[in-house]
Amino acid sequence: MNGRPASSRWYQKLGVLTPFDPFDTLVTSPVVSPFVLAIIRLLFAFYTLFTLVFIFAWDGIRTHTAGTLLSYFTDLSYIGFCAYFWAAGVQSLFYILRKERSFPLQRWPRPLQFLHLLLFSTVTSFPILVTIVFWAVLSSKSTFATAFSAWSNISQHALNTVFCLFEILLTHAGPTPWTHIPFLIFFLACYLGVAYITHATQGFYTYSFLNPQKEHARLAGWIVGIGVAGVVIFSITRTLCVLRNRFFARWARRRGHPEGESIHSEQLDDWETVERPGSTLITATAV
Known part of the structure; x- marks a missing residue:
């Protein structure tokens, strides 16, 4: 262990194993073929990109508020959501074109591998947070007042969670x-800076519960509560991924597919080994 560079140990803790994703888990599904998975991801990528472009154009032409697009956490998280499906879809497509032998990310530098995994962590946490906060706190009669508002709100505050659950469950x-939790907390903290910079430069609060004149002492509660909610959501979605792997491992065993069962079981062992405090194992390799 002492002979390994410190950076290598940190990458292991961050989920970047050596070799990277030996079982091709990032480009496969337990319920559909790699080809179908690539098509679904690319359809999600096209839809989210179309949504962003259309909303930006609408706000620019009809309401003249396109300049505020990057001020809202909903829009920022949706951009990340769109980026993930493009990245995952393209990797899945290359996996098909290379006859399911490999995909480019497996040979890319480790920082890019980590960023892809971290992007997965954000798109399986933040969309659910956005959905919960919007429908519980921010929605109003204007949510479905027009065809555009109904479609945009469903796309950004409902379908985002549907797409997210597809990645988690299927x-x-x-x-x-x-x-990855400290990174998620850091991103949420950075958004607070964006929100208050927006108020200082453009004169409005992106979300009413961030207004200290209105919320007073409750503002701290909102900030801490949303941070805690982000951690809880990550914990739940991560647990769902673990349970999904265990379920499909047993399902594969019952159907007489020992290879598939072995992949699921060894994948779980890899994650548990990397995360076990005090572990002396550096790499989680597959043979």
Whole structure:
């Protein structure tokens, strides 16, 4: 262990194993073929990109508020959501074109591998947070006042969670390690800076519950509560990924597919080994 560079140990803790994704979990699914998975991801990518472009154009032409697009957590998280499906869809497509032998991310530098895993952590946590906060706190009669508002709100505050659950429940991706939690908290904290910079430069609060003149002492509660909610959601979605893997491992065994069962079982062992405190194992390799 002492002979390994410190950076290598940190990458292991962050989920970047060596070799990277030996079982091709990032580009496969337990319920559909790699080809179908690639098509679904690319359809999600096209839809989310169309949604972003259409909303940006609508706000620019009809309401002249396109300049505020990057001020809202909903829009920022949706951009990340769109980026993930493009990245995952393209990797899945290359996996098909290379006859299911490999995909480019497996040979890319480790920082890019980590960023892809971290992006997965955000898109399986933040969309659910956005959906809960919007429908519980922010929705109003204007949510479905027009065809555009109805479609945009359903796309950004409902379908986002549907797409997210597809990745969690019906692909082999994840679970990502607990060490991603500080990064998620950091991103949420950074958004607070965006929100208050927006108020200082454009004169409005992106979300009413961030207004200290209105919320007073409750503002701290909102900030801490949303941070805690983000951690709880990550914990739940990560647990769902673990349970999904165990379920399909047993399902494969019952159907007489020992290879599939072995892949699921060894994948779980890899994650548990990497995350076990005090572990002396550096790499989780597959043979």
